[in-house]
Amino acid sequence: MADRFTSRSGALLAVAALVVLIGWMFDIGPLKSVGVGWRVSVPGAAFSLGCIGLALWRQRSPATARRSHFLGFQFAVIAAILPAATLLEYLLGERWGVENWIGFDFRDQAGLAGRMSPLTAGSLLTLATGTAASAMPAHLRSSVPAVGAITALATSWFAMVFVTFDPSRLADEPRFPGMAAPTILLVALGSYALLDRQVVAGGGVRRAAAWRRATLAAFALPIAAGWARTAIESSPGVDASVPTSVAALLLCGGAAVLAWRTAVRMWMLESERERAIDVLERRVLERTEALAAANRELADANRRKDEFLATVAHELRNPLAPIRNAVHLLELANPASADRRAPLPIIRRQVEHMVRLIDDLLDVSRITTGRFRLQLERVRLDGVIGRAIEMTQPHFTQSRQRLDVVLGDAPIWLSGDPARLTQVFANLLHNASKYAGAPGLVEIRATTSLDHVDVAVRDYGVGIDPAVLPRIFDAFAQGTQHGRADDGLGLGLSLVRGIANLHGGAAWASSDGVPGQGSTFYVRLPLPAALEPVVDATDGESREAPRAAS
Ligand code: ADP
Numbered sequence: 001m002a003d004r005f006t007s008r009s010g011a012l013l014a015v016a017a018l019v020v021l022i023g024w025m026f027d028i029g030p031l032k033s034v035g036v037g038w039r040v041s042v043p044g045a046a047f048s049l050g051c052i053g054l055a056l057w058r059q060r061s062p063a064t065a066r067r068s069h070f071l072g073f074q075f076a077v078i079a080a081i082l083p084a085a086t087l088l089e090y091l092l093g094e095r096w097g098v099e100n101w102i103g104f105d106f107r108d109q110a111g112l113a114g115r116m117s118p119l120t121a122g123s124l125l126t127l128a129t130g131t132a133a134s135a136m137p138a139h140l141r142s143s144v145p146a147v148g149a150i151t152a153l154a155t156s157w158f159a160m161v162f163v164t165f166d167p168s169r170l171a172d173e174p175r176f177p178g179m180a181a182p183t184i185l186l187v188a189l190g191s192y193a194l195l196d197r198q199v200v201a202g203g204g205v206r207r208a209a210a211w212r213r214a215t216l217a218a219f220a221l222p223i224a225a226g227w228a229r230t231a232i233e234s235s236p237g238v239d240a241s242v243p244t245s246v247a248a249l250l251l252c253g254g255a256a257v258l259a260w261r262t263a264v265r266m267w268m269l270e271s272e273r274e275r276a277i278d279v280l281e282r283r284v285l286e287r288t289e290a291l292a293a294a295n296r297e298l299a300d301a302n303r304r305k306d307e308f309l310a311t312v313a314h315e316l317r318n319p320l321a322p323i324r325n326a327v328h329l330l331e332l333a334n335p336a337s338a339d340r341r342a343p344l345p346i347i348r349r350q351v352e353h354m355v356r357l358i359d360d361l362l363d364v365s366r367i368t369t370g371r372f373r374l375q376l377e378r379v380r381l382d383g384v385i386g387r388a389i390e391m392t393q394p395h396f397t398q399s400r401q402r403l404d405v406v407l408g409d410a411p412i413w414l415s416g417d418p419a420r421l422t423q424v425f426a427n428l429l430h431n432a433s434k435y436a437g438a439p440g441l442v443e444i445r446a447t448t449s450l451d452h453v454d455v456a457v458r459d460y461g462v463g464i465d466p467a468v469l470p471r472i473f474d475a476f477a478q479g480t481q482h483g484r485a486d487d488g489l490g491l492g493l494s495l496v497r498g499i500a501n502l503h504g505g506a507a508w509a510s511s512d513g514v515p516g517q518g519s520t521f522y523v524r525l526p527l528p529a530a531l532e533p534v535v536d537a538t539d540g541e542s543r544e545a546p547r548a549a550s
Contacts, residue, residue: 005193006056010055010056010058012053013052017041017053020043041182042099045082045120045183049186052075053190055076055079055128055135056193058071059134059197069135073132073135077132079124079128080125084121085098086116086118120183120187123151126151126152127187127191130145134194145195148194149194150195152188153187153191159179160219160226164226165244188215199211210265214258221251306369309364313361317358320355327348357488360491360495364475367495367498374416374503377415377417377418378414379414379416379421381455385405388426388429391422391426392433395429399433401440402439402440404443404444408446412446415528424499427492428523431521432457440460441459450527457520457521457522459520461518462515463512463515463516464479464513467513475491476489493521496523504526506524
């Protein structure tokens with residue numbers, strides 16, 4: 001809303017300047033001068049004001065495109081050229097004919113269109129500099145435009161006040177000393193627009209509105225006082241001191257009312273702001289409380305879900321043991337007819353599958369409830385990996401996949417639960433085989449460093465979408481479904497990470513999600529600082545383990 005003010009003021013300024021320039025070009029009296037000999041503006045000042053107007057119009061809001069801002073910046077720089085050169089002329093006591101630089105012959109009857117006064121040139125230069133800076137980097141944007149606009153406003157306001165107390169110049173002189181009245185108003189309009197944009201860019205839309213009202217009144221006051229003074233002076237028989245006193249009274253009284261009103265307005269804005277902050281803080285507090293309550297409810301529901309899963313897993317596991325035994329007995333009985341023997345391997349396979357699923361479910365719920373216990377002992381890494389390979393070998397054979405194992409020559413000793421570590425690598429190898437494609441390649445390699453060993457299981461299969469990668473180790477997490485009959489429950493990786501963490505290690509994965517490049521799963525396990533004689537998990541023999549460097 002307030003930015004519209006900036007762009008409209010800019011456009012108005014540009015149009016007003018164009019009208020004045022047309023007046024000068026075609027010698028149209030009313031456009032270049034008002035009344036008897038008053039100049040609206042000299043051509044140089046009109047040109048600069050026009051450029052400032054275009055710059056403000058182009059820049060309007062901080063959000064408009066950068067190209068538009070750059071164009072605005074260029075207009076502002078062009079606007080600065082004539083006032084800067086004029087000021088130099090005054091300073092050096094030279095006369096370069098700056099007023100004719102814009103390329104038209106602006107001479108009037110007197111032979112010269114007149115150059116800007118030093119006051120006009122100063123106002124326009126600060127205004128142009130401020131407008132240019134408002135399209136520049138943030139640190140310049142914050143202060144230079146405001147300083148430029150306020151200087152231009154103050155200069156033109158003082159010019160107005162001086163005129164108010166010098167009536168001869170108000171009516172008779174061809175133009176005001178310093179600035180022509182319309183030029184003053186146009187400079188003021190440009191300054192408001194620039195300030196307005198500044199304040200709005202700083203976030204204070206209402207502050208901008210207060211500014212506008214205050215400055216408008218500040219310019220109306222001297223005009224009213226000056227008018228009152230000439231009016232009283234022209235009435236016959238009035239004491240010479242009266243008009244000056246009236247003007248001074250009007251100005252002072254008006255300024256006092258203005259200051260008072262602005263102070264009240266500012267105070268109201270401040271208390272409104274404080275009230276708004278209070279309301280906001282209360283709302284934030286209420287929302288935080290509501291979120292905390294929702295969080296508690298969610299945690300509660302999650303705990304109940306974990307308990308429910310643990311109970312279900314328990315209840316499902318109980319009937320499985322007798323079923324398994326019954327199948328075993330039936331197998332021992334070895335029924336004579338092939339029809340009766342045929343279902344037994346199917347029942348056994350399905351029961352084993354159910355047992356695995358339910359065991360995984362029980363393990364996950366034990367890990368989440370902190371009831372999972374490790375049976376720690378000294379184990380060799382190649383031992384546990386060897387067992388995991390044995391367990392998963394049928395999958396590799398069936399899918400005609402090659403498994404490359406690189407574990408290094410020196411045995412790596414760990415303190416761990418051999419069964420659980422085997423479970424970790426078996427899960428990873430099983431997954432790798434599942435997603436590597438047939439035929440395919442899977443690699444498992446170990447890399448030791450000073451205090452830990454990293455085991456990487458890599459396949460060159462479908463890979464994992466990077467979007468689901470961060471959650472892939474969560475319980476029940478599934479990657480992209482490939483419609484496989486053996487897509488599981490999403491518990492395997494959760495167990496991998498849970499068991500690795502319980503060993504003081506970690507597990508993570510990497511994949512670009514590109515089919516054919518596959519994925520790599522890492523398990524990091526700490527190396528014990530010094531190793532005692534240990535029992536090898538693979539063959540149960542007692543061996544002297546090498547001492548790790550500490
Ligand atoms: P599940 O028992 O369902 O396989 P996991 O926890 O082992 O459960 O795996 C979770 C998901 O991770 C799988 O559904 C699969 O989408 C993805 N995943 C695991 N390993 C691989 C792999 N090597 N390549 C591609 N995706 C994998």
